[in-house]
Amino acid sequence: MSDSPENDSIDYGNLMHDALRLLIRNVLTDVSENGLPGDHHFFITFDTNHPDARLADWLNDRYPGEMTVVVQHWFENLDVGDDGFSITLNFGDQPEPLFIPWDSLVTFVDPSVEFGLRFEHHSDDDDDHDPDPENDEIPEAPMEENAEDDTPHEAEVVSLDAFRK
Template identity: 40%
Template sequence: MNKKDIFLDYKSLIKSSLIDVVKHALKKTSEYGISNGHHFYITFDTTNSKNQIPEYLKKDYPKTMMIVIENEFWNLKVEQEYFSVDLKFKGKIDHLKINFSSLKTFVDPSVSFTLNLDIEDKIISKKPKLKQKQKKKSS
């Protein structure tokens, strides 16, 4: 691809903007805690090699996994490419590092807010069909 081909890559622009919303929500939560009933359901692709999750979770969730950030979470950190958090699974606290590129959905049910970040096949870049101007008949 040359520069002209990727100049207006709308899929990437939209996905990046949606991820910025998630980053903002997670950063605020890491700085101030969670309040006013907010809580997050985050679904991500467990096959993404950039993610760091325990092997037993990969086996239990071979394709996608949803985590909940509500009452019991610790050490939430937000970086440019990923966020990390400690969550309790089966009575044990585990550390997860989730790359933003693997996110599929971000939901805050307390305010009926849902983002679908799995947009790759949903945005179709087609050239619009332009109507041809009809020639006027001259009399």
């Protein structure tokens, strides 16, 4: 057993994080094997500054903090792995391969079924965190860049009003 009191509790936040990332991994694995069913499509926002994220220099220059990609009509080479997923997407008729690590995810939204997750960046001081998820809305893609933040993510369900037609 641990010697310090801070290690004597269950870290539900990180456990939930891992479970939600596993959910996204399972969804993308199914899509890689069977394609997108029905009207499903995804808005996936990730931290372009993550050390393991791989994207073309021109995309990184254009989206220096966060980038939202859409997985819908045209994509190929979707390969889901332990550390993240790779996918080739079309940017203005230019196919570009990307690698998106699981722990770089900021949001995952499937507006066709009003499902969304947000992995919040926050410091250890939770006094500034707004506990009301009704106040958390995802801006429309592409998302504005936020300042680089290396703090852990916390997952929560988000409002999908910004994606409704």
